Amino acid sequence: MMACSDFRAQFQAGTDDAALLRHLRTCDPCLDYAAHSDPDVMFRAIGGDEIVPPGGIDAFVADVMHTVRLRGAEGVIAPPASTWHRRLAIAATLAIGISGASLVYQVEHRARVAPAQSVAAVRHPVERQITLTTKPAVQAYSSPNATIVEVPSETPNDNTQIVMIVDENLPADL
Numbered sequence: 001m002m003a004c005s006d007f008r009a010q011f012q013a014g015t016d017d018a019a020l021l022r023h024l025r026t027c028d029p030c031l032d033y034a035a036h037s038d039p040d041v042m043f044r045a046i047g048g049d050e051i052v053p054p055g056g057i058d059a060f061v062a063d064v065m066h067t068v069r070l071r072g073a074e075g076v077i078a079p080p081a082s083t084w085h086r087r088l089a090i091a092a093t094l095a096i097g098i099s100g101a102s103l104v105y106q107v108e109h110r111a112r113v114a115p116a117q118s119v120a121a122v123r124h125p126v127e128r129q130i131t132l133t134t135k136p137a138v139q140a141y142s143s144p145n146a147t148i149v150e151v152p153s154e155t156p157n158d159n160t161q162i163v164m165i166v167d168e169n170l171p172a173d174l
Helices: 004-010 018-026 028-037 041-046 057-077 083-123
Strands: 147-151 162-166
Touching: 004 018, 004 028, 018 028, 018 041, 028 041
Parallel strands: none
Antiparallel strands: 147 162
16 A cells, blocks of 8 residues: 555656556545545546456447447337327317417407497497387377276486377287
């Protein structure tokens, strides 16, 4: 085992001395000292005869080459990414987008038209008489057997007149 003072006296940047590198693997203060002057020494200190893959270097290289050939064959054997799935997804996205856009347009178009009509109606009110009944209105009626009742309006300026006619001789649809 080398002493730290001997290591520091013998260490130079870029050294490949096996005894110095072995000391670096076991002594952290000397590793810090060496890394400040030569950062690459950390990578050189990793190596050594004890780092041999199981089965030897030839078995390791054969395994790596087998993996490379297998990965190369995957691209040849495997079918290309299914294009019909992508096309179907694109078509569905377009259909949903167009449908959504048309729905939004219809809603906005209706929202723009409806207020414009109501605003025009408020600005230019048209006075028209609206008939709310489907039955004919009685303008004048006189009968000795009839009872005619006039219902007064609750508001003073209301010109609406409600009249009830009770007569057994009146037709049913009047």
